[in-house]
Amino acid sequence: MSNPLLEPIHGVSLFDYAAVCAKLGAGVAENDVLSALGIESAVYEEASALWVARMQEDSTWEVTTEFGKCFAEVENHPKLKDLNAAVTEDGLENMEKLKTDRYFYEELCGARIAAYNYGLDGAQWTQDNFGINLGDFQIVAMQWAAIQKSEVDGDDFENVLHFSNYQQEKIKEYSSQFASEQGGNVSDDIEF
Amino acid sequence: MFNLSKNVEIEKVIDEVHTTKDRFFVFLQKLEIRLKEFAEEALPELTDLNKNDPDGNKLGFYRMKSSVEGQLDSIVQKARDVFEEKKNYFEGKIEHEHRSLYYDFRNQCLDGLQKLEITRNYYKNQIEGTDSQDYEMVYQAILEEYDSIKNNFNCVQCSSPILIDKIYFTTTYLSCAACFTQNTFEPSSQTKQLEHVGRSLAEQRTAHLLQEYKEQSKLASVIFSKKHELEMSLAGENLKDVIVQKTKIIQELTAQNEAVEKELPILYERYLRTLFDHWNAINPTMKNEHEKFYTRLLKENYYI
């Protein structure tokens, strides 16, 4: 490991730290996560504060970039991969779909954007309607982001545009749904 | 006959363009009035909720703010949708030789639309302004809490007093002086925020210094633009007197620019150093880490 900023802190590697963040975001209890790593909260809280400080210190952005990669790789973490919060059967099915079906992923991204625009907690909305928690959603989002980046790098703008348009359509669709649920938009009575 | 019917046709289109444009501007005006009324009503409500949100993280406030902004956007979107529809309609309808009719329609409507967007942006800024947090108060609460609890703990093993000797913002081990047992001290949720509160408070306290730096920076670019403009104008200048006069002004501007540019790093360093001094004073246990961050920012010369 050439970059000293990537050395573990109190034995907590960047992969451990990113995996803890992902698991906590996915609703796994902190005690369970820390026990699996063999540490206590005193150790974790120091490691966490110092990992953030390392990201701030790092002018190359390597720590932050690596953190993102590790976050998307949580399913391969040797100690934490099997720790999961209770997920419904529908949730599991939707989660599988989210990983494999780009259209479904873009739809939920669009829905979440629309939800926030209508004052809804998008993370809670996704949990309530699709049984997918925020942490799991973010992990899959990182994986799709890598694919999107490879499309941009490979000049595959047709695909980028195709999915971007699809997401825009979904934002409109969900916006109409949320608007009607709140009794309409502020200018509905003003017609051209 | 053919030309006559074509002329009648064109007259009809011209008429339709003007009517549509007039209607569009009336439509925009109604939307703008509604936007203003709605935003003006929302602002005091948001200010109130920012102060009195029952949620500790002000999530209720952020959701309401987001929905108010969403409504402002929905107004602009409504105007934009109509604009796109009419623009496409005339784009297909107006033939090549009367294209300026289409361009005028499009540009004038677009100007109107942009005016609505400016009003929307103005209110979005106002709405952003309702998101205020007095970090001085949050920090005071942490200090007061520390004072009130520092002597309240006893070793879980032998009951001897354990002094909380400083503000800890992460869970830590404190040893009992009597029985040497390692006790685990977990700070309150608000004290765990000390590092973040410290940075935000330091930023609040040094906002005036950042402003000074930004203004100087802006001044530098204004002087530079003036100088550049004059230099460009020299290229086509033939009158000797004018050339002499402009050259003199360029020299003056160059000198001014150099003086302002020289001040910039000094102002930036003063801002950054003061900010980090505040942050260090608030959370001294992270001083080493703060200093590494400071070194990076000073080297990269951008503000946090």
Added chain:
Amino acid sequence: MEEADKTPLSLIDRLKLKAVTQKSYGGALVEQEAKLTVRNCPNCGAGRAKDEGLTICAYCDFEFLSVRLTDGITIKKENNSN
């Protein structure tokens, strides 16, 4: 005109109500007070003493922490058990 004034007002009230009454992801923030606890060895019941380090039980070798501590904020290398 009166109708136009009424529409945004009532909508704002609805937006506010929706904002404050809906469930937040992860539940409402629960403010925790500061507290002091000890962790005794779950294996032999002995307490953890400072001199013997934080990582291993001095009496039965139970591993409290399965990592090597480095120099952190208040926890230091010296806090590793020998």
